[in-house]
Amino acid sequence: MFANLSRNDWILFIVFSAIVLLAPILFMPLGAAYPALLQKFAIYGIFAIGFNLLFGLTGYLSFGHAAFLGVGSYAAVWSFKLFTMNAIPAIVFAVICSGLFAALIGYVSLRRSGIYFSILTLAFAQMSYNLAYSVLTPITNGETGLQLSQNDPRIIDHMFLTPGEGLPSPDFSGSSCRAMPGSISAPSPFSSAFS
Numbered sequence: 001m002f003a004n005l006s007r008n009d010w011i012l013f014i015v016f017s018a019i020v021l022l023a024p025i026l027f028m029p030l031g032a033a034y035p036a037l038l039q040k041f042a043i044y045g046i047f048a049i050g051f052n053l054l055f056g057l058t059g060y061l062s063f064g065h066a067a068f069l070g071v072g073s074y075a076a077v078w079s080f081k082l083f084t085m086n087a088i089p090a091i092v093f094a095v096i097c098s099g100l101f102a103a104l105i106g107y108v109s110l111r112r113s114g115i116y117f118s119i120l121t122l123a124f125a126q127m128s129y130n131l132a133y134s135v136l137t138p139i140t141n142g143e144t145g146l147q148l149s150q151n152d153p154r155i156i157d158h159m160f161l162t163p164g165e166g167l168p169s170p171d172f173s174g175s176s177c178r179a180m181p182g183s184i185s186a187p188s189p190f191s192s193a194f195s
Contacts (some may be wrong), residue, residue, distance in 0.1 A: 001028035045070075045184035060113075064105060067128035072098035074139070076130075077146040080170060087172040 005013070024035065047069055054062050076098035079090040109120045132140045140146065148167055157168065169176050 046089070061118045062109075062121045063118060064109070064125045065130075067105070067125045068098045068102050070128060070132060071101045074146065078139075080148055080153040080154075081146070082155060084154060085168045085170045086156075087170050089156075090170075 020038075020041065024038065027034070030135070047065060050068075051065055054060055054065075072094035076090040076094040079093040083089055083093075105121070105124045109117055109124065112120055133142055150167055154168075
């Protein structure tokens with residue numbers, strides 16, 4: 001991947017990487033640390049790596065990646081709503097749900113090759129999009145999207161501690177995953193049990 005880069009490309013790559021990685025530290029005094037933007041960089045970076053693995057190594061051009069990202073995202077939010085605000089179970093649940101969805105679509109799509117494979121994955125992506133905004137609206141909440149609320153069950157969190165004031169913030173094994181450093185939210189009861 002990096003073998004064919006010229007000296008100018010290397011310099012541009014290093015400068016861009018340094019700016020992106022150091023910007024939160026440099027702009028922290030101004031209150032512009034933008035961790036939400038860096039989270040989106042990471043999410044779409046992983047998305048691009050998955051696409052590169054499929055298209056770069058196998059030659060299969062898939063248009064269904066957005067459907068898998070959507071299924072994983074909805075599964076993670078439902079994990080936050082039903083089980084706990086800890087990110088690890090949400091990631092596991094998202095991987096399992098999107099993996100099962102990918103196996104179902106792959107069972108049909110991988111029997112074709114070339115343009116037929118691409119058109120099939122595009123059709124499945126469009127069907128997933130239309131289902132999320134029509135038939136599955138009670139699950140996906142349509143165009144509004146899923147939102148966490150104080151009244152969500154969070155079964156695992158409620159087993160350990162009583163909920164505090166405010167909406168609990170997602171955590172990653174005890175460290176907060178809040179998007180903004182000054183946002184108002186209560187720590188997750190699950191993570192508070194271990195601190």
